[in-house]
Amino acid sequence: xxxxxxxxxxxxxxxxxxxxxxxxxxxxxxxxxxxxxxxxxxxxxxxxxxxxxxxxxxxxxxxxxxxxxxxxxxxxxxxxxxxxxxxxxxxxxxxxxxxxxxxxxxxxxxxxxxxxxxxxxxxxxxxxxxxxxxxxxxxxxxxxxxxxxxxxxxxxxxxxxxxxxxxxxxxxxxxxxxxxxxxxxxxxxxxxxxxxxxxxxxxxxxxxxxxxxxxxxxxxxxxxxxxxxxxxxxxxxxxxxxxxxxxxxxxxxx
Amino acid sequence: xxxxxxxxxxxxxxxxxxxxxxxxxxxxxxxxxxxxxxxxxxxxxxxxxxxxxxxxxxxxxxxxxxxxxxxxxxxxxxxxxxxxxxxxxxxxxxxxxxxxxxxxxxxxxxxxxxxxxxxxxxxxxxxxxxxxxxxxxxxxxxxxxxxxxxxxxxxxxxxxxxxxxxxxxxxxxxxxxxxxxxxxxxxxxxxxxxxxxxxxxxxxxxxxxxxxxxxxxxxxxxxxxxxxxxxxxxxxxxxx
Numbered sequence: 497x498x499x500x501x502x503x504x505x506x507x508x509x510x511x512x513x514x515x516x517x518x519x520x521x522x523x524x525x526x527x528x529x530x531x532x533x534x535x536x537x538x539x540x541x542x543x544x545x546x547x548x549x550x551x552x553x554x555x556x557x558x559x560x561x562x563x564x565x566x567x568x569x570x571x572x573x574x575x576x577x578x579x580x581x582x583x584x585x586x587x588x589x590x591x592x593x594x595x596x597x598x599x600x601x602x603x604x605x606x607x608x609x610x611x612x613x614x615x616x617x618x619x620x621x622x623x624x625x626x627x628x629x630x631x632x633x634x635x636x637x638x639x640x641x642x643x644x645x646x647x648x649x650x651x652x653x654x655x656x657x658x659x660x661x662x663x664x665x666x667x668x669x670x671x672x673x674x675x676x677x678x679x680x681x682x683x684x685x686x687x688x689x690x691x692x693x694x695x696x697x698x699x700x701x702x703x704x705x706x707x708x709x710x711x712x713x714x715x716x717x718x719x720x721x722x723x724x725x726x727x728x729x730x731x732x733x734x735x736x737x738x739x740x741x742x743x744x745x746x747x748x749x750x
Numbered sequence: 751x752x753x754x755x756x757x758x759x760x761x762x763x764x765x766x767x768x769x770x771x772x773x774x775x776x777x778x779x780x781x782x783x784x785x786x787x788x789x790x791x792x793x794x795x796x797x798x799x800x801x802x803x804x805x806x807x808x809x810x811x812x813x814x815x816x817x818x819x820x821x822x823x824x825x826x827x828x829x830x831x832x833x834x835x836x837x838x839x840x841x842x843x844x845x846x847x848x849x850x851x852x853x854x855x856x857x858x859x860x861x862x863x864x865x866x867x868x869x870x871x872x873x874x875x876x877x878x879x880x881x882x883x884x885x886x887x888x889x890x891x892x893x894x895x896x897x898x899x900x901x902x903x904x905x906x907x908x909x910x911x912x913x914x915x916x917x918x919x920x921x922x923x924x925x926x927x928x929x930x931x932x933x934x935x936x937x938x939x940x941x942x943x944x945x946x947x948x949x950x951x952x953x954x955x956x957x958x959x960x961x962x963x964x965x966x967x968x969x970x971x972x973x974x975x976x977x978x979x980x981x982x983x984x985x986x987x988x989x990x
Contacts, residue, residue, distance in 0.1 A: 497822050502851065504851070505852045506852055509840075512840075580837075584831075584833065584835040585835045585838075587803055588835070588837070591802050591803055592853055593853060744805070749803055749804050
């Protein structure tokens with residue numbers, strides 16, 4: 497009895513949830529983000545021709561893909577775990593012969609699969625129509641991997657702590673969305689006047705957007721190592737926090 | 751070796767409520783065992799401790815000699831909880847197959863066993879229906895089928911017939927009895943005392959997290975000079 501088979505079935509269950517509701521979980525975010533690219537990228541590109549030497553429509557693609565992916569990773573896991581707790585069917589998993597680390601990984605997967613599906617779908621639309629290059633694919637994979645780890649784990653943590661459905665919406669609407677927006681999705685932080693320029697460097701999402709932008713364009717507002725380092729420095733503790741909750745049973749077991 | 755060996759179990763919730771206090775109980779393998787007590791006596795807490803669903807304060811729980819938290823012990827337990835807790839995204843068939851999966855069954859075995867459980871619990875017409883669309887009786891059947899899906903050695907039924915009509919109750923008990931005859935240990939909590947008297951070989955009475963009495967129904971009646979288990983229950987609970 498190793499629990500590995502249970503882990504695979506938990507993968508399948510969390511993925512099934514995404515695929516059963518694919519119009520809401522995958523298609524809707526792709527359409528919404530594609531509209532951002534069309535509306536902002538093409539309508540504003542007449543006024544803002546280039547940022548840091550890149551056409552505006554290319555410049556915004558990495559940030560918009562990041563925004564769609566991290567929101568999906570977060571909201572998928574927070575709602576899945578919250579529903580499982582609220583309806584108490586999480587007990588079927590908690591009582592199963594699986595290690596805490598397997599349960600933790602199993603619950604992360606849904607958000608990651610959903611995000612990757614959105615990222616690939618959005619990339620398949622945005623890259624050809626805007627001509628955005630992928631200059632540093634390894635950095636891109638690393639940046640997205642760390643970003644997804646961070647937000648999938650954050651979603652799981654919030655799903656475990658949330659008392660009501662509003663709590664998980666609150667974190668998304670009040671914390672994640674504004675931080676991504678002011679993290680340089682639509683503009684270069686380097687162009688901001690003081691103190692906004694300095695304040696932007698306190699925003700952790702700025703580093704994730706920068707790392708993903710470097711993966712696409714080969715250029716970012718900060719050093720790519722710093723951007724990846726800050727993202728990793730956030731992702732690892734949040735993942736460990738989620739693991740700690742499963743290991744101790746805190747908030748999951750009375 | 752006992753099926754369940756609970757040693758000096760104490761559970762204090764975060765708000766300070768002590769649900770179980772230094773509670774010990776041994777249930778022999780193959781027994782049909784009843785756990786009776788009023789609401790809040792600690793029955794569900796006890797079951798949750800055995801099934802790894804609460805953080806115990808102190809004490810030890812062994813299932814067939816293995817610590818209850820071990821993977822092996824968990825694979826031996828089948829639990830039907832008091833409240834309906836079915837995954838809203840899954841159909842009847844998926845509920846059973848996925849449960850089998852996270853209890854370590856292969857896909858083929860889980861599919862075969864799910865078909866068997868669907869047949870036994872008369873769920874065939876609803877096999878592809880998602881759980882929120884089932885009637886109360888169907889949900890209860892599915893809950894029981896799920897608990898038995900992975901062929902557990904110890905089946906824990908927490909008020910499995912609460913709110914269930916007479917016909918279904920009879921049907922469920924017929925199946926549970928057969929399971930018991932095949933050697934499965936059953937731990938049952940119920941508020942239907944006549945049900946406990948008819949089914950259980952041994953009964954424990956608990957109140958305020960403490961064991962009041964434990965014996966066969968007949969010996970309990972003798973000890974309390976009562977005519978029925980209901981009388982025993984009233985006297986035992988009143989004596990506290």
